[in-house]
Amino acid sequence: MSCDAIAFSALLWLASTGPTAAPNAVPALSAPASVAGEPLFADIVRRASGLRAQAEAYRKSLAADPAAPAVALPGAEAFGTGIAELSALDMKGHLTLKARGAVDDLKCILRGISQDLPEKLAAMSAARTVKEQDLALRDMVYLLNDNVEVITAPPQPAA
Incomplete structure (x- = not known):
């Protein structure tokens, strides 16, 4: 038997005995189900x-002079309460996904947002000038926007 014939026979034998996927196997790169409707x-x-809209309104109400002293924001206490509640809900979302065995990034992102919200709120309170206040509010707007978009974006397969 020639070497080509032996190699061809080996190829056929390996192809016929190699691992096969189960008939109902889920592809490894399938996207997780969206949770946005839950x-x-x-x-x-x-x-x-809602909190993002309120933070944007706060930014628009700031004085034009960046060196001016920071101003008290109307309803800041209620805003802070809303941020604390949202932070707790983000952590609950993280724990819910973790309990389900989720392997996508959403559970980790929700945990990070939950931890970042109180820090951004503290930066808003610590601002001494309009410029610092505007920067803190801008960061809060971005974080709140991320909170919306990460949930409403179509799910992606795990990397």
Whole structure:
């Protein structure tokens, strides 16, 4: 038997005995189901959207002079309460996804947002000038926007 014939026979034998996928196997790179319609995650999106609009309104109300002293924001206490509640909901979302065995990035992002919200709120309170206040509010707007977009974006397969 020639070497070509032996190599061809070996190729056929390996192909016929190699591992095969189960008939109902899920592809390894399938995207996870969207959670945006679930009540917990829909509530997070609703609250983050409202708080983002409020933070944007705060930015628009600031004085034009960046060196001016920071001003008290109307309803700041209620805003802070809303941020604390949203932070707790983000952590609840993280824990919910973790309990489900989620392997996508959403659970980690929600945890990070939950930890970042109180820090951004503290930066807003610590601002001494309009410029510092505007920067803190801008960061808060971006974080709240991320909170909405990460939940409403179409799910992607795990990397």
